[in-house]
Amino acid sequence: MRRPKRPMFLARAPYRRRRLRDAARLLPVFGIALLILPLLWVDDGAERRLSSSDVIYFFVLWTLLIVVAALFAPGLRSGDDADDETD
Incomplete structure (x- = not known):
């Protein structure tokens, strides 16, 4: 039996959570570049x-x-990560 096809596009909430997580990962890199x-x-x-x-x-x-990291923190803390881990 075939598995049902996954939707082509992600839902908004997981997509935004992933992009926020990506931005949080890049924040130290941009910070170091700006400090240099x-x-x-x-x-x-x-x-x-x-x-x-x-x-x-x-x-x-x-x-x-520090302010940007504090603004990122609530978005990183919320939401289910179970659906993100399966991808």
Whole structure:
């Protein structure tokens, strides 16, 4: 006996949960890339010193990463993962 065909498209809730999970996995990668960005701001021939604007940038970025992770957290916590594990 043949198994019934699975629908071609996923339901909205599992699809959004998966995309949110993917975004949460990529958040540290984007965070590290943005933290390294001030190293590229060096002028040619100048010594690299940590300026106050760099420190402010680091703390603002750090705070934004924490806020984004906190916004992702409720969506990652909710829902059944049983239907996601079968795929």
